[in-house]
Amino acid sequence: MNNSAKHPVVLITGAAVRLGAATARLLHLHGYNIIIHCNKSVTDATSLSDELNQQRENSATVLQANLSDMNAVTELGKQSIATWGQLDVLINNASAFYPTPLAEISQSQWDELFASNARAPLFLAQACAQALTQQEGCIINISDLYAQRGLSNHSIYTMAKAAQEAMTRSLARELAPKVRVNGIAPGAILWPPGEELSEEKKQAIINNASLKKMGAPEDIANAVLFLLEKGSYITGQVIHVDGGR
Numbered sequence: 263m264n265n266s267a268k269h270p271v272v273l274i275t276g277a278a279v280r281l282g283a284a285t286a287r288l289l290h291l292h293g294y295n296i297i298i299h300c301n302k303s304v305t306d307a308t309s310l311s312d313e314l315n316q317q318r319e320n321s322a323t324v325l326q327a328n329l330s331d332m333n334a335v336t337e338l339g340k341q342s343i344a345t346w347g348q349l350d351v352l353i354n355n356a357s358a359f360y361p362t363p364l365a366e367i368s369q370s371q372w373d374e375l376f377a378s379n380a381r382a383p384l385f386l387a388q389a390c391a392q393a394l395t396q397q398e399g400c401i402i403n404i405s406d407l408y409a410q411r412g413l414s415n416h417s418i419y420t421m422a423k424a425a426q427e428a429m430t431r432s433l434a435r436e437l438a439p440k441v442r443v444n445g446i447a448p449g450a451i452l453w454p455p456g457e458e459l460s461e462e463k464k465q466a467i468i469n470n471a472s473l474k475k476m477g478a479p480e481d482i483a484n485a486v487l488f489l490l491e492k493g494s495y496i497t498g499q500v501i502h503v504d505g506g507r
């Protein structure tokens with residue numbers, strides 16, 4: 263990355279809570295200015311932004327957009343660049359996630375799951391490509407270990423993440439040599455908010471990881487920081503941060 267800017271600017275989608283918020287906090291600690299994108303979690307996003315701005319003045323801001331809305335996606339890209347007049351990093355982290363058993367699949371589920379996990383990442387990359395090229399910046403797409411393995415009752419989500427991984431590899435070629443494009447595929451880090459899993463099921467998932475434990479949001483944030491700061495010869499890769507699943 264071109265580190266001439268004092269505070270490189272990063273747009274993190276879905277950054278109000280959970281993995282996105284942990285990534286925002288770590289990158290902020292390392293001098294980045296943070297654009298916290300959110301959709302419904304405006305209150306959480308605002309308090310995270312306040313927290314970061316208290317640590318360093320004018321270092322964080324909130325942009326709200328529903329990534330299912332194509333106009334909102336393009337506008338998010340434009341506003342992100344306009345905020346500090348540059349954009350160094352795009353992190354496509356926002357994601358809708360819920361089960362879609364084959365017998366009950368509807369087109370609206372397809373549209374919603376593909377919108378946040380595959381379509382918006384592509385069109386945000388399009389909206390930001392010129393600015394990222396100018397800064398010799400990076401795109402990081404947050405995927406899922408199940409993009410390659412498959413997950414019962416979640417075919418649309420896993421298909422969308424697999425599409426996103428294909429995009430990572432194609433854009434890595436297309437935006438080279440100025441912009442590096444990589445992915446991170448987390449394993450079990452935080453249990454999904456809307457899906458009740460039994461203790462037995464949770465234990466089975468944990469036991470499937472070679473390291474026999476869950477990861478922490480900071481493990482994903484650290485992988486992001488590594489790709490940005492130390493990964494200058496890495497592009498087109500999807501790094502699994504999944505405890506050896």
Ligand SMILES: NC(=O)c1ccc[n+]([C@@H]2O[C@H](COP(=O)([O-])OP(=O)(O)OC[C@H]3O[C@@H](n4cnc5c(N)ncnc54)[C@H](OP(=O)(O)O)[C@@H]3O)[C@@H](O)[C@H]2O)c1
Binds near residue numbers: 278359
């Ligand atoms: N948690 C894990 O263990 C795990 C495992 C594997 C992969 N991952 C991947 O890691 C990333 C972060 O995981 P997470 O668990 O922290 O995610 P999450 O909490 O489930 O979702 C992150 C954010 O995505 C946003 N989002 C969803 N649909 C949206 C839409 N249509 N428009 C705009 N924003 C939308 C939501 O923002 P609002 O709340 O503002 O609406 C939400 O807070 C995701 O890409 C996920 O697939 C996570």
